Amino acid sequence: MEEISFETNKEPDILLPPKTQSKALRWMKENLFSGWFNALLTIVSALVTGYILFHSIQFIFTEDWSVIAVNFRLLMIGQFPVEEVWRIWTAFGLLTVLLGLSWGLWKGSMAHVAVSILAIMVVMLVMPFIQMNTRLILGGNIVLLFLTFFIGTKLPKLKVPVLLVWLLFIPVTIFILNGFGVFEPVSSNIWGGFLLTMLIASVSIIVSFPIGLLLALGRRSTLPVVKYFCVIYIEFIRGIPLITVLFIGQLMIPLFLGNGIEISNVMRAMIGMTLFSAAYLAENIRGGLQSIPKGQYEAAQSLGLSKAHMMTFVILPQALKAVIPACVGQFISIFKDTSLVAIVGLTDLLGMGQKLVANPEFLGKQMEVFLFIGFIYFIFCFLMAHVSRRLEVKLGVGER
Amino acid sequence: MESLFAVERLSTPLEERDDMITVKGLNKWFGDLHVLKNVDLTVKQGEVVVILGPSGSGKSTFIRTLNALEEFQTGEIVVDGISLTNDLKNIEEIRMETGMVFQSFNLFPHMTILKNISLAPIWVRKWKKQRAEQIALELLERVGIPEQAHKFPGQLSGGQQQRVAIARALAMRPKIMLFDEPTSALDPEMVKEVLDVMKTLAESGMTMLVVTHEMGFARQVADRIVLFDYGEIIEEGPPEQIFDHPQHDRTKLFLSQIL
Numbered sequence A: 001m002e003e004i005s006f007e008t009n010k011e012p013d014i015l016l017p018p019k020t021q022s023k024a025l026r027w028m029k030e031n032l033f034s035g036w037f038n039a040l041l042t043i044v045s046a047l048v049t050g051y052i053l054f055h056s057i058q059f060i061f062t063e064d065w066s067v068i069a070v071n072f073r074l075l076m077i078g079q080f081p082v083e084e085v086w087r088i089w090t091a092f093g094l095l096t097v098l099l100g101l102s103w104g105l106w107k108g109s110m111a112h113v114a115v116s117i118l119a120i121m122v123v124m125l126v127m128p129f130i131q132m133n134t135r136l137i138l139g140g141n142i143v144l145l146f147l148t149f150f151i152g153t154k155l156p157k158l159k160v161p162v163l164l165v166w167l168l169f170i171p172v173t174i175f176i177l178n179g180f181g182v183f184e185p186v187s188s189n190i191w192g193g194f195l196l197t198m199l200i201a202s203v204s205i206i207v208s209f210p211i212g213l214l215l216a217l218g219r220r221s222t223l224p225v226v227k228y229f230c231v232i233y234i235e236f237i238r239g240i241p242l243i244t245v246l247f248i249g250q251l252m253i254p255l256f257l258g259n260g261i262e263i264s265n266v267m268r269a270m271i272g273m274t275l276f277s278a279a280y281l282a283e284n285i286r287g288g289l290q291s292i293p294k295g296q297y298e299a300a301q302s303l304g305l306s307k308a309h310m311m312t313f314v315i316l317p318q319a320l321k322a323v324i325p326a327c328v329g330q331f332i333s334i335f336k337d338t339s340l341v342a343i344v345g346l347t348d349l350l351g352m353g354q355k356l357v358a359n360p361e362f363l364g365k366q367m368e369v370f371l372f373i374g375f376i377y378f379i380f381c382f383l384m385a386h387v388s389r390r391l392e393v394k395l396g397v398g399e400r
Numbered sequence B: 001m002e003s004l005f006a007v008e009r010l011s012t013p014l015e016e017r018d019d020m021i022t023v024k025g026l027n028k029w030f031g032d033l034h035v036l037k038n039v040d041l042t043v044k045q046g047e048v049v050v051i052l053g054p055s056g057s058g059k060s061t062f063i064r065t066l067n068a069l070e071e072f073q074t075g076e077i078v079v080d081g082i083s084l085t086n087d088l089k090n091i092e093e094i095r096m097e098t099g100m101v102f103q104s105f106n107l108f109p110h111m112t113i114l115k116n117i118s119l120a121p122i123w124v125r126k127w128k129k130q131r132a133e134q135i136a137l138e139l140l141e142r143v144g145i146p147e148q149a150h151k152f153p154g155q156l157s158g159g160q161q162q163r164v165a166i167a168r169a170l171a172m173r174p175k176i177m178l179f180d181e182p183t184s185a186l187d188p189e190m191v192k193e194v195l196d197v198m199k200t201l202a203e204s205g206m207t208m209l210v211v212t213h214e215m216g217f218a219r220q221v222a223d224r225i226v227l228f229d230y231g232e233i234i235e236e237g238p239p240e241q242i243f244d245h246p247q248h249d250r251t252k253l254f255l256s257q258i259l
């Protein structure tokens, strides 16, 4: 909207001086060289950028990246046994099908997610060090993505089932990976690498959201017991560092559960991260709830809507929309903070990287390993931020 | 065809009709502030009562207690035979029977006009979506803006938004409509379109309680005027009596300031 009004505020074309300069030249003059100080700034920043770019590109193309090539499997899936890798591919295939269908069904933001994942698959496909059968499976997944995309565009009835399968996706994945008696069990203690990072991040993000929502609602409750429980929980968690929560989780959760139940390190880390991020999400969501004017509650009540209907249809959609940026910020920070689980002995992506560089065989290769890991984190965080911006724009329709 | 707003037009004289709202000895405090003092009021079926009074005299508070948007401490309120108590079920029933229109419209900004109107009928009255939307469209036609059904509230003018708010309240088929200064937030040129809708609604036989500063509307449409001052009803009667022969000094003062 703002852009449009800005456009109309400009002088009409007739009054502009005759166009003697090309558009690009004029743009440069207006934006880069308006006044000597700006010109100086432009030149200095161009030099600095050029210097950094030159060295980065030189580094990327002259370095020996074999440490990544050789350890690619370790970085991706850790010690997961080779003969059981089909389980990961099954989960990945399911993800592809869901992505493809959602892309076809909803387009919009889903298209961005699907295309980004597609791009990642294509890039992996052409990497020189990838094994032939991996390449075949990736190719198959790409075909599958397009196939399910077309199915999605043709069958709009699939929306509800696809949503349901999305809800089940993480539990099903964990089930397949772990085995749980149906297949040979693969203990989560040997899950690792990027796979582990993704699992911990997804579980924490997905589970902490409803908990955060409940905490936010509870904090505004009129029942003192509920209210103070939520306040104390939120303030307590927000008062201690994540690292501490992770340690407490490792040590205390088994105590709480008693002797009978074994619970793996991975699960403890997931619980710790979830409980931690729920407190922060609760505060974000509470901010959104507070931004809703009293009149909205009164209008809903005067129409006879029950409290549950009022929250579901009137208050929460507006409140959550208002806090999408804050929540996505929280999600991104959870994703990055999963790297802290390395400290409690898990080998997530970063933990695996640390193990690699500690290996004498790859002495002096820290730079390559950590750059690669940083790059992976960057891609996924960027993707999340990008999709959230799209979502905001899309939900901005009909704004006051 | 049903009468304009689906309310039976009444031919029996006012005195013989049933009571729609009965308020007896109503008292309300905001902390130490005594905002409603022993208010008694009975509104008959199909009666249009306009509430006048200076700012802060408790007009809004009074009509908001009628559908339990505000609590009260002592006294008795009966709406369409349902006694207003702390019982959630009674409150829900009363809210189903009373529609309310606010000064600031309070439309739901994230829903289309059609959704705004059909939401409560679908979830409270449990009507089929199709039926609720059908009725929403009819109501939009009646308030004169059928073409706006698929827009969002933010895309409408104030007068249009307030007419949507009226349609939204009417969609629940209420027996009583409460209006709290429905035209006070509107630009002067939009006041008439909203008052016209309210006038038609009154003529169709709806029981209405209207807080307003529109004296023309009060004189023309009201069956009875009620004057509030410092939380008390100081005078009530038909418009001619109140406007032409006010009894109470404070009524005279108020009218001299506003006319």
Ligand SMILES: Nc1ncnc2c1ncn2[C@@H]1O[C@H](COP(=O)(O)OP(=O)(O)OP(=O)(O)O)[C@@H](O)[C@H]1O
Binding pocket: B030, B033, B035, B053, B054, B055, B056, B057, B058, B059, B060, B061, B062
């Ligand atoms: N939620 C509240 N808490 C405390 N005091 C309140 C509250 N709402 C209203 N009051 C006070 O109660 C008194 C009556 O307010 P009310 O809004 O009913 O007046 P009104 O007659 O509607 O005035 P106006 O014409 O300005 O709308 C005022 O003194 C007001 O300050």
Ligand SMILES: [Mg+2]
Binding pocket: B059, B060, B061, B180, B181
């Ligand atoms: Mg008021």
